Amino acid sequence: MLGMTPVVYFLIDGRLHVELDRQLRIDWSLIEAHLELDPAGRVLWNKSSPATLSSPGYAETWFEVWSGSELLLSHFPTVDQPIRPLRSPKGETLAVYSVETSLGTPLRTLERIAHIGGRKVTLRVLRDESGLHRTLREILIGLALGIPFTAVLAAFGGYLMAGRMLSPVSVMVKHARDITLDSLDQRLPNPNPNDELGQLAAVFNETLQRLEQSFELLKRFTADASHELRTPLTALRTVGEVALREEADADSLRETIGSILEEAQHLGDLIDSLLLLARVESGRFPFHIESVRLDEIAAEACERLGLLAMEKGQEIVIVPNYQAVVSIDRKLTQQAVTNILDNAIRHSQPGAKILVRSFRTEVASGIEISDNGPGIALEYARQVFERFFRIDRARSRTDGGTGLGLAIAKLFIEQQGGTIRLESLPGQGCTFGVSFRTSKITSPA
Amino acid sequence: MCLVSAVENAILDRVKILIIEDDGKTAQAIRRGLESEGYEAAVARTGEEGLSQLNSHAVDMVVLDWMLPGRDGIEVLRLLRARGNKPAVLLLTARDAVEDRVTGLDCGADDYLVKPFAFAELLARVRALSRRTNQEADLRKQIGDLIIDAHSRRIWRAGKEIILTLREFDLLVCLVRYEGQIVTRQMLAREVWRETNRATPLDNVIDVHLAHLRKKVDDGQPTKLIHTLRGVGFRLREETST
16 A cells, blocks of 8 residues: 555656646647737737637636747736746747746746747746645645555454454364363364364364373373272281281281281382383383394293292193294393283183293294183273283282283383284183284394 | 270270271281270171171171272262161272262261371271260160169169279270170270280289279179189179089
8 A cells, every 4th residue: 555655646646747738738729829910010819819818718827928038928817926037948849847936836837939920939828836736735645644544444454354263263272271181071162163273173172082081091090000009008007007006926026027028029019010111101211122032032931930830730831933033122022921921820720721832924923822711801802901900800919910910011012013912702711912023034043 | 195085985885897898918907906906897808798797797887998899889888878877987098089088978988098097097087986976875784683874884783883983894894895705904904994015013903903893793692793714814794603
């Protein structure tokens, strides 16, 4: 708008001036036609023309006839105007220019040589330019006032429109601001899911959904961990305090101390497991990837837990595969496999047979641990890998586990890019499978 | 420390407490601790077991763990209250969030204790709860021709009132509570004299008081109620003297 204003102004200015000059030219021709030379050599207005100098049509048309510097005829409103200078035209050319009277009235002048009855004179027509100036000034004022006003109006209108367009956004912002940790179940309102704002709201809501689920899992885990940690603490404390209240002989005190130490051990195991989980999960555990033979892992696990199995009268059968070699972190995988075997031993009946088989295919290599125990229902097959999950809650601590063994195994295996799964049917035992991508093997050792 | 006056425990029947807790060690430790304070305590390891025990025996108080296998503590509590069961319930749990406390209390628990707890606090809360439920307790008991009124602290035998000292009365009440069972000097020291150390000096004091008590209660009566078992303790039982 600002750029347009001077352009408009100058266009109008130009046009008005052009118009004025054109008018002057017409004036000149008209007046020249009406002038004549009388026998005395004076230039006079044509007596026979119907219009006279006092006709309204000629009121504004002023002219002067000069010969040299001598004013022969003048039609100019005010008598006491001082003599205006004459610019001598060169030859037949036309001179058009602006002058100012001594009173400051602007005049537009056209001068030209005219031949009146054979006499060569300079005919000069003049028009008052102040009207034109006034018009231009008015336009300028109009523009000067109008522009800020229009600008304000436009700004205001723009503001209103933008506000209306953005108000769904501000509604969303307000809602989003209200969503906190405690109210993650809220969602943003989405009346128009098809426009851009709607898509944004939909994505936002999806993110909230995932956040809510993560927090639910976290809350549940924290509650479970809290319970698991507090139970042995309570036993520790109550046993100790009650023993102190009673008078006890050395033997029963020894028993009490033993009982307390058992609980302390369990607590220690639990804390270690939790911390390990946290560290590996946070990604701050340094992996050491190397080429590992899976049958070695299997053998090591069996050796560690052999005594436990023997106590339960269980038999572990190893089916090795010496080609099963993968690129993994030995320690983590060892821990995972040992945990799975430990789980199998604990949950199988005395006298059960447990099979530990290493395998290798084109695509994957791994270890399978199967038992011929009671099996697990399908709905629990995924849940067993959850922290502190126990199918039979009554067995929480009598079997000695921390409830985290399988969860740790899952984390360790998956962090290395492997997969872990459970296949089972009630009555048909369980098979836990751990597998990794088969790496290229060099000749087996 | 504010000594709990013997009056609080001057009820004529031992308070029966059922402990429903799945962690064996904790459960047994609580039971032992309560019994040494003079309560009669039993343990149930699951919600179902607890409910069935409550059905078959009258119980004054329940110490209930929230996280139980099978039916959890809150379920047991709701069922209990729905059946109109009156025992006072102290809810024990590792859950310490405010919402959990509110839930527990709203579902009918009379008190709430977070694990791990100090055993002394458990005892204090049990005492507080039994004070409340005592109002309904029957404060009169009759054994043979012996009538005891624990409210007015008076006794009668064969219709005639017997005047006892403070200590003698407390001693008698203790024997009455364990009616038919053997009470050792240790138990008397703890429950009547509130003395937990192995304080040999008390033995003589106990004997002296008991002798006085027996004189007042049994002398001239056709049946002897207070009996001594050498080397073990004492027993209050209606027995025809040999």
